[in-house]
Amino acid sequence: MEKGIFEGLKVLDCASFIAAPAAATVLSDFGADVIKIEPPGHGDPYRNLPNLPGYPASQHNFAWMLESRNKKSLALDLSKPEGKEVLYRLAAEADVFITNFPPGVRKRLGITYEELKPLNERLVYASFTGYGEKGEEADKPGFDSNAYWARSGLMDLVRADENTTPARSIAGMGDHPCAMAFYGAIVTALYKRERSGKGSHVSSNLMANGVWAASVLAQAKLCGAKFSERRTREHALNAVTNHYRCKDGRWLILSLLNEDRQWPTLARCLEREDLVTDPRFVTRPDRHARSLELIKIFDEIFATKDLAEWRKILDGNGLVFGVVGILDDIPHDKQMIENEVLVPFENDTMLTINSPIWVDGSQKVKPRRAPGIGEHSDEILRAAGYDEAAIRQLRATGAVA
Missing domain, CATH: 3.30.1540.10 (formyl-coa transferase, domain 3)
Known part of the structure; x- marks a missing residue:
């Protein structure tokens, strides 16, 4: 039985919040083996998103279960030489390395493309940023609310008129479209590798995707078009x-x-x-x-x-x-269920949101639950060739948890 188009593809997800890890999730939906690298202790900070003020109260970590399904977790401290050495060993055998660390952080940790490329000439190195890889804002942190939604003009353009308060975005509203663009960049690089035998560095960012989303009106502005007054x-x-x-308020x-x-x-x-x-x-x-x-x-x-x-x-x-639509509609949306926009987790009745790509004749894997912090650390290390003594030593140094 087919396990997915990307069966055997090894992906290192060394990213957080939300676009870059979500791109790895799409790869996992099509069968890729994705290792989620997160810091020991509290793990990926994204795990804490539902605990922030204003988010829905739930017994489930709905953010983590969506972005990290199908993945294995390795709790790795990249600030320690031993942790970095583990990453280097994994990168030497990986097909894709995904990160959204700013360029300066990548350089400080020793995980730039220039440092990983000599380990594996077939590696596709995929980096995602808020504002691009170059320029004075390259190291500036950004979330989709500011780098995608606000910077692009979308936050202003959806206002009913110029006197209306700018509209806030919802969590992940820009990140998830960006994830699909980033996924496309990675798959394009994999196709290039099929033809050349060599990996490459691909990138995308929130700002570029935001302007792309606003591009009809942004292009009009670039053409010097005259805009009409905004109307309610x-x-x-x-x-x-x-x-x-309607009569019922809908x-x-x-x-x-x-x-x-x-x-x-x-x-x-x-x-x-x-x-x-x-x-x-x-x-x-x-x-x-x-x-x-x-x-x-x-x-x-x-x-x-x-x-x-x-x-x-x-x-x-x-x-x-x-x-x-309103959120109350979604769990019972027959059209979404019949078209596998909503699918159940493996061995569960709870639904999750499918990635929005289907390939005729190829099945996606059934969504598996998201991992606990470092749940698969030992399994991943053994597969990378570490024996039990070496694993104990890595744990003793705090490089692995």
């Missing part, structure tokens, strides 16, 4: 690409880009076919010119039925619309 929902320029509140969003064809269908579904011949709204320019009037009409109509009723009415008519 009630003053939107197009009523059929707007969002509306929201839906219309996205009718093929407006000329879809306008009569929408009017029929809303039981307001009179709007099609209403002289105020006959043509697209008419509807746009009087968007405020049309929004008010739609507000009144959508407020008459619950979201579930509107879904039944609008579905199957070729109209493009979406539910403004």
Whole structure:
């Protein structure tokens, strides 16, 4: 039975918070053997995320179980020469080394690409940073809330108008898209290795991914485009690409880009076919010119039925619309479950979130529980050729826990 596309691929995950380790998780979903390297004691600081103020209360470490599924944990102190020597031995046999330490920290610890490359010419060295590998901000720490969401302009652009408070991002909202980009960089390097036989250094960062996410409007700015005044929902320029509140307080969003064809269908579904011949709204320019009037009409109509009723009415008519989902929807989302967006952990009924890539004819591994701190230290060391006496010595020095 196939164990995954990346069966036999050895990955060292020497990273934390969140994009870089999540890229390793995607590799593990496709069968890669991922060793999570974390410091002895409290382990990866990411383990503590759910304990921070404002996070949901749970008996499960939901952050760790998501990002570290399928991995084995080695508690290793890289500040000690003995710990660094263990890392060097593992890197000599690894296929991928992943880190998000800033360049200066990598240099101080002796784990730069230039130092690991001579150990293994086939190694793919993947580094992730907040603001890139060069320049005065290269060593500046960054989370997705500041380097991705705020720096890129996204935090400002999603405001309803210029007087609205900038919108905060949620945990991992930028990190997880960045993880997919970083995964793509790693897989590209592996493909290059297949052709050249040599590894390489690949990198990505939060800032670049943030601007990429905002790139339609960012490119407009780079072209010197003239921007319109930002408008609130009630003053939107197009009523059929707007969002509306239903009777039960839930929201839906219309996205009718093929407006000329879809306008009569929408009017029929809303039981307001009179709007099609209403002289105020006959043509697209008419509807746009009087968007405020049309929004008010739609507000009144959508407020008459619950979201579930509107879904039944609008579905199957070729109209493009979406539910403004809430977290309560997700555990019971039939479409997500049938398409394996949500999958159960191995030998468990609890669901987790799948990585958003599928390859026809290849199965992903069933998600396995995330490891405890150093849970697999001895197993990993034995596989690397350390005997029991050597392992005891490493533990005695504190290099391994």
